[in-house]
Amino acid sequence: MSLVVTPETTAFLERFRVALPHAQLLAGTEGIGLYALAHHMAETAGQIIAIIRPIAKTKAGVPSIATEAIRDLYETARSRQLKASFIIIDDADSMTLSAQNALLKLLEEPNRSTHFILTTHQPEKLLPTIRSRVQRFTVPRVDEITSRRLTKSLGITDEKLRAQILYIASGLPAEISRLSADKRYFDELAARAGQARRFIEGTTYDRLVIIQTFKEDRVGALAFIRILLLILERLFMRTPTRDVAKLIQSLIEAAEAIQTNGNIRLQLSAVMV
Structure with missing residues (x-):
């Protein structure tokens, strides 16, 4: 390809x-x-x-x-x-x-x-x-039109599936290709994207429940932060605000701390402050 x-x-x-x-x-x-x-x-x-x-x-x-x-x-x-x-x-x-x-x-x-x-x-x-x-x-992201053309070239005709893939990975050709080819990977990321959306839009209780699921899963927590960052970076590109920029920076710092064996719940909870 x-x-x-x-x-x-x-x-x-x-x-x-x-x-x-x-x-x-x-x-x-x-x-x-x-x-x-x-x-x-x-x-x-x-x-x-x-x-x-x-x-x-x-x-x-x-x-x-x-x-x-x-x-x-x-x-x-x-x-x-x-x-x-x-x-x-x-x-x-x-x-x-x-x-x-x-x-x-x-x-x-x-x-x-x-x-x-x-x-x-x-x-x-x-x-x-x-x-x-x-x-x-x-390397800059490709634009929305190019992302849509790529999903079409990969044989994705279902509009709901296309919308889900673009929500997760618009502008990211390698991620779009992997999501299209690997159903198990798509299902995992779609579930994480749902969690990420609840974390961004939900209540404090919703966030605490999500954080609890990663208390002993370092790799999973880092994957969750990655999805959060993908969604927030797209949001920031469309509507740049100080609050979104601050949240992105907090997530980057949390990921760095978790990678170096920092307490997972403590680091994710700090993002909520």
Whole structure:
């Protein structure tokens, strides 16, 4: 399937092919399709020699990229290649601090034939020294018309289903595609979207009941916050208000605290204040 991107992203891809940077950072909203874009960029400009993605150490754990995964790249990254070669680090913000420091050593010793493409939904979580050594492009959402065209091209003819998918993921091609292809995933996100709507529009009691369901489910709580942010970001794009901006920031802070083993109920309850 071809990439679904904005004219701005198309122009960026042209610039990238003409002058390959040593390290490129792709930032954007989760579901925009950063990994697919990185893969496309690497394949059209050369060859992929390594892909690093976060791994959860336990079933209930939050996925991360360990130091060892980055150190394992040292020999590969420093080897001379006959053509442009790419290392993709997906969800680079999930690297531990020591992993980021290990990556920094590679970025400080550039190899002409080896290039890095990092993706992130939270660029501020990367070390300033890493951000200063990469060229950054923030991938914009596609517009509503393009989102609707994509659902049509994916064979979604049921108007109710289309409306549900667009409510959750309008502007996010990768998320629209996944929701269309994976019914189980759609059902899970649709349920979370219903919870998110009740959390936004419901009473204090409604919110407390929802928070209680995540008291021991760290991964579920983070997934719930992700849906909340998707909905609120769309709302803010249409009607920017100080209250919505404040709620978005509170949710981002809550997610960061929960990822680092903060108390789930305490962090979600603080969002209500």
